[in-house]
Amino acid sequence: MASSSGIGNNDELTPLQKHVMFFDINKDGIIYPWETYQGFRKLGRSVFRSLLAAVLIHVVTSGKTRPGKWPSPLFPIEIKNIKFGKHGSDSDAYDSEGRFVPEKFEEIFKKYAHNNSESLTSEEVNELLKKNREPKDYFGWLNAMTDWRILFDVGKNKDGILTKEAVRDVYDGTLFEQKAREVAAKKSKEN
Numbered sequence: 001m002a003s004s005s006g007i008g009n010n011d012e013l014t015p016l017q018k019h020v021m022f023f024d025i026n027k028d029g030i031i032y033p034w035e036t037y038q039g040f041r042k043l044g045r046s047v048f049r050s051l052l053a054a055v056l057i058h059v060v061t062s063g064k065t066r067p068g069k070w071p072s073p074l075f076p077i078e079i080k081n082i083k084f085g086k087h088g089s090d091s092d093a094y095d096s097e098g099r100f101v102p103e104k105f106e107e108i109f110k111k112y113a114h115n116n117s118e119s120l121t122s123e124e125v126n127e128l129l130k131k132n133r134e135p136k137d138y139f140g141w142l143n144a145m146t147d148w149r150i151l152f153d154v155g156k157n158k159d160g161i162l163t164k165e166a167v168r169d170v171y172d173g174t175l176f177e178q179k180a181r182e183v184a185a186k187k188s189k190e191n
């Protein structure tokens with residue numbers, strides 16, 4: 001076997017693992033902060049936002065995905081354990097194993113897609129965030145807010161709304177691949 005720790009080539013990844021695979025640039029099963037940075041840049045995020053996101057995500061998530069109590073100085077995230085990175089005040093569209101829960105996904109749109117049942121506006125995303133809040137779970141609130149506000153920014157269409165399809169595609173990571181292709185195509189046109 002080429003690499004027993006690498007998890008790039010099998011069909012047994014959970015949707016949550018697929019969500020983060022895009023950021024594992026060299027597909028060795030471990031995401032380092034500079035990989036997350038590169039991933040955000042590929043999505044068209046600024047240097048500043050990409051740096052900030054990489055630092056925050058890795059400081060918060062690395063330890064949860066690694067054995068032992070002490071942080072590793074390079075703050076790696078182990079994809080095989082990404083389910084332990086789950087936090088509170090989320091939509092529960094990922095279950096505790098990192099599997100996708102279609103009913104919870106549908107619930108998002110049933111509850112908050114008031115203007116159009118197939119999409120969310122910025123205000124509807126804010127409403128969703130407020131209603132998902134578990135009491136005093138400030139850390140979860142913050143995490144859910146960054147997940148959803150960045151999703152809105154990265155995933156919104158030209159009319160400034162977030163389609164149901166885009167949200168569906170973030171749960172298995174395909175949104176990131178699509179968006180990165182769009183950004184790359186735009187760049188090569190400019191040059």
Ligand code: HEM
Nearest residue numbers: 020023036077085086087090091092093094147148150151
């Ligand atoms: C542009 C980049 C990203 C966007 C837009 C994004 C967006 C999201 C969204 C919308 C959710 C679902 C939250 C919910 O169901 O309420 C989520 C969940 C999650 N994301 Fe990301 N994400 C991004 C990058 C990352 C990265 C780099 C990591 C880690 C390496 C990560 C780890 C997770 C984890 C562990 C969850 C599960 C949280 C939970 O359900 O409690 N995400 N993300």
Ligand SMILES: [Ca+2]
Nearest residue numbers: 024026028030
């Ligand atoms: Ca890697």
